Amino acid sequence: MTARSTARIYRGTPANLARLARRLRAGELVAVPTETVYGLAAHALDARACRKIFTAKRRPANDPLIVHIHSLAQLREVAEVNDAALRLAKKFWPGPLTIVLPKKPLVPAVVSAGLPSVAVRMPSHPLFRRLLKLCGVPLAAPSANPFGYVSPTTAEHVRAGLGNRIRHILDGGPCTIGLESTIVDLRDPQKPRLLRPGAVTRVELERTLGRRVSPARTPGSEKVAQLAPGRLARHYSPRTPVTLHARMSRARAARSPASEAWIFVGRPRGLTGPNIFWLDERGGLTGAARRLFRTLRKVDAHGFSRIHAELARGGGLAPAINDRLKRAASRG
Ligand code: AMP
Ligand code: MG
Numbered sequence: 001m002t003a004r005s006t007a008r009i010y011r012g013t014p015a016n017l018a019r020l021a022r023r024l025r026a027g028e029l030v031a032v033p034t035e036t037v038y039g040l041a042a043h044a045l046d047a048r049a050c051r052k053i054f055t056a057k058r059r060p061a062n063d064p065l066i067v068h069i070h071s072l073a074q075l076r077e078v079a080e081v082n083d084a085a086l087r088l089a090k091k092f093w094p095g096p097l098t099i100v101l102p103k104k105p106l107v108p109a110v111v112s113a114g115l116p117s118v119a120v121r122m123p124s125h126p127l128f129r130r131l132l133k134l135c136g137v138p139l140a141a142p143s144a145n146p147f148g149y150v151s152p153t154t155a156e157h158v159r160a161g162l163g164n165r166i167r168h169i170l171d172g173g174p175c176t177i178g179l180e181s182t183i184v185d186l187r188d189p190q191k192p193r194l195l196r197p198g199a200v201t202r203v204e205l206e207r208t209l210g211r212r213v214s215p216a217r218t219p220g221s222e223k224v225a226q227l228a229p230g231r232l233a234r235h236y237s238p239r240t241p242v243t244l245h246a247r248m249s250r251a252r253a254a255r256s257p258a259s260e261a262w263i264f265v266g267r268p269r270g271l272t273g274p275n276i277f278w279l280d281e282r283g284g285l286t287g288a289a290r291r292l293f294r295t296l297r298k299v300d301a302h303g304f305s306r307i308h309a310e311l312a313r314g315g316g317l318a319p320a321i322n323d324r325l326k327r328a329a330s331r332g
Contacts, residue, residue, distance in 0.1 A: 005163030021134035033172025039141030047108035084189035094124035238300035
């Protein structure tokens, strides 16, 4: 996949950051590290630049992009702000939370896929923050992978998927969270809705807002939505078929043919083999989230006939991990 790579991977030196900021301002694409997953960034106020994202990713035009900002002043430039949004921004930004608000006219229609709303996030990754500051404009960025495949959590993942379609990749190391941001819809601040679970949980949002946040729909239950067509059931998908297990039996994995892979959340004691994998040594959800996508990629590359994956249990990151697993398993 990397054979025809034309992309260069840059270390985050001051000179490289200045150069990449110039490229972005000139309308070129740059893949960037964030604390969630790697993004494919373009000048968010330049429609031509943003269209390149859709071409490079082969992303359908009806799937809106997230606008990344450096400051609250930029939030006011791109969105109609309300008190609820400011409350969440104060508590969770910079960080893995995206807020959907009514859009200001400055944001080109291509960014919001024609919707009157815009999704905004202030990321915390130090290199991305420096780049945003140097650019002085908001950057639109979806995940830096071909549409529908597992999101990238290292610069190498970006190169493997898009290396022949983009020129610049900024390396910020492996993503610390490893799952895409939480998305909350605050177009109507009286009726907050979770659109995508992530590292900021629904309970945390409810505590901060002091009101109920309606839950995200489970993947597959959604009609091809008007609001955010991107939340298709099948997404984040390896090529190998995935079967999910609420509780995965070690005995069954031990008896399984070597052609089937088994991914446990925690290390399964007493069980080893070239088809046995786990997300976190001790079953911790932070580590499991961080390594979910890279494990799916690694296992996918082995050419197993099937991947069995264990669902996470509990609160915190479990709903976000399970959302991605369900999408990976969806045939829809
Ligand atoms: P990605 O960055 O590829 O993980 O996806 C960005 C996602 O953000 C889209 O697929 C939508 O689910 C969501 N999104 C972006 N803009 C909007 C919007 N205006 N309204 C609702 N959801 C949005
Ligand atoms: Mg994506």
